[in-house]
Amino acid sequence: xxxxxxxxxxxxxxxxxxxxxxxxCALAIAADMHPAYAALLAAVVAPVIKALDPKSGxxxxxxxxxx
Numbered sequence: 001x002x003x004x005x006x007x008x009x010x011x012x013x014x015x016x017x018x019x020x021x022x023x024x025c026a027l028a029i030a031a032d033m034h035p036a037y038a039a040l041l042a043a044v045v046a047p048v049i050k051a052l053d054p055k056s057g058x059x060x061x062x063x064x065x066x067x
Contacts, residue, residue: 016053020046 003011024045028038 016050017046020049 021042024042025038027033028035028041033041
């Protein structure tokens with residue numbers, strides 16, 4: 001199956017979000033944290049990871065304005 005660059009960019013972005021969620025979930029389980037706090041932690045950590053990744057902000061690769 002051949003994927004376009006647009007699809008590859010969207011899949012990479014999705015996998016980054018899944019990885020950030022997995023890390024936050026693993027840390028919450030390891031710390032025996034309340035589920036509500038774990039969700040709050042994930043909601044804070046995921047955007048921070050996205051902001052730190054220099055290539056994740058280019059949603060023009062697969063978003064509405066994509067070529």
